[in-house]
Amino acid sequence: MKQTIEELLAELYAFDPELKNQERELKIVIEKLLLAKPQVFVDETLVNQLKNTLLSQPMKQKSQFNFFTVAPWAVAGVAMIAVVVTAVPSLQNRVRTVFVDTKPSTTFIARESGAFGSLAGIASNYESGVPALGAPEAMSSKALSSVAPTEGMAYREVADAIAVETSSNAVTSLVAPAPAMTEPAISRPQSGGGIAVDSKMAIWIPPTQYRYVYDKEIDLSQLPTTVYRRIAGSSQGTSLFSRLAGVALPMMKLSGIPGGTVSNFSFSDDNGYMTTIDLINNTASLYVDYSKKGWEYYNTPGKEVTMETYPQDDLIIATASNFLDQYGINRDQYGAPVIDTAWRGPVILAMERGETAYVPQDVNVRFPLQLEGKSVYESWGNAYGINVSVNLQRMEVTGAYEIVGLNFETSDYEMTTDQALVKKLVEQGGLDQWYYADASTQVVDVKLGEPALVYTRYYIWEQETNTNKELYIPALRFPVLEAPKTEYYYNKDSVVIPLAQEILKQRSVDNGVRPMPVEPMPMVK
Amino acid sequence: METTEQQLFTRIHDGDKDAFGALYDLYVQKIYRFVYYKTFNKELAWDLTSDVFMKAYEKFHQFNSEKGNFSSWIYAIAKNIIIDHYRSHKETQSYSDAFDVSDEYMTKQKIEMSVDIAAVREHIATLDSVTREVLMLRLWEDMSYKEIAEIIGKTEANCKVIFSRSIKKLRAQIPLTSFLLFITFHL
Structure with a gap:
């Protein structure tokens, strides 16, 4: 001194x-x-915990993008993402213990071109269980696939087989129930976005071929080239395991295990929700712990919501948003929420026919994931993102799914310039729309509107590691301008075509000429 | 020090997260103290310190050691985070007003001198925030004027003037009795 x-x-x-x-x-x-210098010190435990938390997160590397060669809209998109990435955790959300509750962030690590290998691999979501084009097994729905029709099997036979199978499974809804919400198929309100009608006789629905029509030029001249790969895995499993080792359990002594990694865990909280965390895939889901609330809590007889008492959309969205905020689920990377209204068509149709139809007591609110300012869509055409199920009777959330860690690698890939091929895929309704058709099939044209650049989620099976690569590919989304008036149109509201050259090239080789889509649906009447 | 830090920067830019850990070890206590001097709250200071390092970690790819040193970069982050904090808590206190340091651990000598130290701190509290910052960084954090200048956004010469004036001011403010008392304890 x-x-x-x-x-x-x-x-x-x-x-x-x-x-x-x-x-x-x-x-x-x-x-x-x-x-007069105050002698203040930070607790070493806190210092170490913060350090561990920091180093367990992926670190953003210096960007390898050349912004000057990218289309202006892409630059704007990236700029928007950068704002999100640099957002400082708000003080209102400041955590009691900083090292645990740090706001989840989004990271992007640029890799060299083609870093994810060939995109022409085995695409899990587009080809799962579906053989090459023209094979007799090439059926559209899971129900059809499960029937395993043989070559030359007439649709009537297939439908009969389905009717037999569904009679035991009692399929009652046109709309798939939400995850973890499988309900016994009886005529009462469904908790999962489905509807039910009061009958039990299987009816035959004539096979219908939907031809998606877009007759204008498709501009493929300025496509983004960035493909995203979501990074799975977390180093936090190891640190969690070391913490668990000190917990005394009645059935075994964890401290005796030399070392390990927590791959997943779940817990029930004081609000009455179960949370399941998967540290291998970096995903989380929350759902009601019915052992605490009881099954009748959300479906009280006599309190069913009807079309007349259906709550305002704003209220439903606010309920979903507040829930995500309460649980610290960061929505910075997600777009404006959308309520799933797929149930409305069948309900209104049933009501018009004078049948008893129920409004679902749970509706799904989707917060679409955004990449480069563009929404992400599934191959089927629906937006992909956090899905929150809201119970309308209680105006409470019953589940939140598709909550994922947003750490990505990026790599450039060549995009297609083959307009004819894209048009052909559009006409059949997308890459995953291949169906067997026969002479009895009725053809219905579905008009499509101007396409928009989006991203589509795309899985490729990696045989070496037995894991899926979760990729996000630039795509064109063609909105359905007007849903067909046919009785059993299945609410496909857009056609999404991934644009990566390798994917489309493989399809053009594998698929050649493809029959138009046909969708016979089993119904209970 | 410069060479070591430069090596760490290179390693971090190559994706070596442990190198960032080493940099963290070098700065965490300093940043914590800096934040503490401006928040006078142990828990809040740690929260904000965590934010500082979170942001530094997220944004490190933007740090260019050729354009400035890491010390001034991370102190600038800290300063902005503190300012953001006070902006969002306008009703309680402003950034420039915040000064009320207290000791967590007092040495025997300090206990003996605690009344006198409290008086000195009161005088420090009368200084404007920039002067106080220069004083704290120079005396308590042992920073060079060059480093201080980069952090507070003034020239080196300006910082020297501020420091000199603050010492003279404190010399004039602190009563003679206090000096006599201090001298009695020390001599």
């Missing part, structure tokens, strides 16, 4: 020599000032 004081005094004298006359007092002042 003495030396420091001398140095400080020397500095002062150099600047103002007259101060030397007050050396004794100045010395004391400086010494007192030095002594």
Whole structure:
């Protein structure tokens, strides 16, 4: 300290020599000032925890993008993402323990071109269980696939087979129930977005071929080339395991295990929800812990919501949004929420026919994931993102799904310029729309509107590691302008075509000429 | 120090997260103290310190050691985060007003001098925020004027003037009795 004081005094004298006359007092002042330094230290545990938290997260590397070669809209999109990435956690959401509750962030790590290998691999979501085009098994729905028709099997036979199968499974809804919400198929309100009608006789629905029509030119000249790969895996499993090792369990001694990694865990909270965390895939889901609330809590007889008492959309969205905020689920990377209205068509149709139809007591609110300012869509055409199920009777959330860690790698891939091929795929309704058709099939044209650039989620099975690569590919989305008036149109509201050259090239080789889509649906009447 | 930090920067830019850990070790206590001097609240200071390092970690790819040193970069982050905090808590206190340091651990000498130290701190509190910052960084954080200048956004010469004036001001403000008392304890 003495030396420091001398140095400080020397500095002062150099600047103002007259101060030397007050050396004794100045010395004391400086010494007192030095002594006035508060002795504050951070707890080493906190320091280490923060360090571990920091280093367990992916680190953003210097970008390899050349922004000047990218289309202006793409630059704007990236800029928007950058704003999201740099957002500082708000003080309102400040956590009691910072190292645990840090706001989840989005990261992007640029890789060299083609870093994810060939995109012409085995595409899990587009080809799952579906053989090459023209094969007899090439059926559209899971129900059809499960029937496993043989070559030349007439649709009537297939339908009979389905009717037999569905009679035991009692399929009652046109709309798929939400995950973890499989309800016994009886005529009462469904908790999962489905509807039910009061009959049990299987009816035959004539096979219908939907031909998606877009007759204008498709501009493929300025497509983005960035493909995203979501990074799975988390290093936090190891640190969690080390913490668990100290917990005394009645059935076994964890401290005896030399080391390990927590791959997934679940817990029930005091709000009455179960949370399941998958650290391998970096996903989470929350759902009602019915062991605490009971099954009748959300479906009280006599309190069913009807078309007349259906709540306002704003209220439903606010309920979903508040829930995500409460659970610290970051929505920065997600777009404006959309309520799933697929149930409305069948309900209105049933009501018009004078049948008893129920409004679903749970509706799904989807927060679409955004990449480069573009929404992400599934291959089927629906938006992909966080899905929140809201119970209309209680106006409470019954589940939140598709909550994922948003850490990505990016790599450039060549996009298609083959307009004819894209048009052909559009006409059949997308890559995953291939169906067997026969002479009895009725053809219905579905008009499509102007396409928009989006991203589509696309899985490729990686045989070496037995894992799926979860990719996000630039795509064109053609909205359905007007849903067909046919009785059993299945609410496909857009056609999504991924644009990566390797994917489409493979399809053009594999698929050749493809029959138009046909969708016979099993119904219970 | 410069060489070591430069090596760390290179390693971090190559994706070596442990190198960032080493940099963190070098700065975490300093940043915590800096934030503490401006928030006088242990928990809040740690929260804000965490934010500082979170942001530094997220934005490190933007840090260019050729354009400035890491010290001034991370102190600038800290300063902005503190300012953001006070902006969102206008009703309680402003950034420039915040000064009320207290000791968590007092040495024997400090306990003996606690009344006098409290008086000195009161005088420090009368200084404007920039002067106080220069004083704290120079005396308590042992920073060079060059570093201080980069953090507070003034020239080196300007910082020296501020420091010199603040010492003279404190010399004039602190009563002679206090000096005599201090000298009695020390001599």
